[in-house]
Amino acid sequence: MLTGGLCGSHYMRRLRYGDPFGVPPPRWVDLTGRRFGQLVVVERDGHRWRVECDCGRSVSVTVGNLNAGKSRSCGDRRRHRRRAVAGYGAAHRRVRTDRGPAQAHPCVDCGLPARQWSYAHADPEELIQDGKPYSLDPWQYVPRCVPCHVRVDLAELAGRHLNPPSNPPEQPDLFPTADPADDP
Numbered sequence: 001m002l003t004g005g006l007c008g009s010h011y012m013r014r015l016r017y018g019d020p021f022g023v024p025p026p027r028w029v030d031l032t033g034r035r036f037g038q039l040v041v042v043e044r045d046g047h048r049w050r051v052e053c054d055c056g057r058s059v060s061v062t063v064g065n066l067n068a069g070k071s072r073s074c075g076d077r078r079r080h081r082r083r084a085v086a087g088y089g090a091a092h093r094r095v096r097t098d099r100g101p102a103q104a105h106p107c108v109d110c111g112l113p114a115r116q117w118s119y120a121h122a123d124p125e126e127l128i129q130d131g132k133p134y135s136l137d138p139w140q141y142v143p144r145c146v147p148c149h150v151r152v153d154l155a156e157l158a159g160r161h162l163n164p165p166s167n168p169p170e171q172p173d174l175f176p177t178a179d180p181a182d183d184p
Contacts, residue, residue, distance in 0.1 A: 031063065037072025088129040091136055092117060098138040105143035109152070114143030121156050 010020035026077040031049055033133040037049040053074035065071040095117045105115045120142050123135035144152065
């Protein structure tokens with residue numbers, strides 16, 4: 001068998017790659033520049049890939065997590081604001097995520113250990129769902145113990161019923177009456 005003076009290993013390299021001393025091509029696919037969700041692959045970093053998130057943060061992830069769809073952002077929930085409008089429960093979960101547990105703070109009213117985040121009823125962009133007011137701004141909430149939270153919410157509810165809005169929304173006139181001035 002003619003090997004051209006090469007050993008079996010170098011002969012096979014020449015056969016496969018065209019050069020007996022050449023380095024085989026990498027076994028990984030170059031992902032540089034590809035987008036996975038909010039991540040863009042920047043460069044290979046050892047056995048991982050360095051990616052840049054749309055928010056500007058750079059993280060290192062495995063190719064398996066990219067291909068499986070497990071890594072689609074940098075993972076920093078504070079940088080990636082959620083939907084512009086959220087419901088009552090989602091707004092309260094955002095407060096716990098962004099500000100931590102209320103138990104780590106004293107109650108703003110009595111000084112006892114707080115148990116819940118309570119809406120301060122001061123947001124000009126207040127939202128209401130099922131009769132419950134809330135805010136999307138986590139800084140519109142204060143830590144309160146349960147008795148103080150109930151007392152403040154009941155007082156706010158009573159104040160709303162006693163003092164209705166100064167200019168309520170206009171109701172459409174479903175049964176307009178004829179104006180005598182319009183008759184010819």
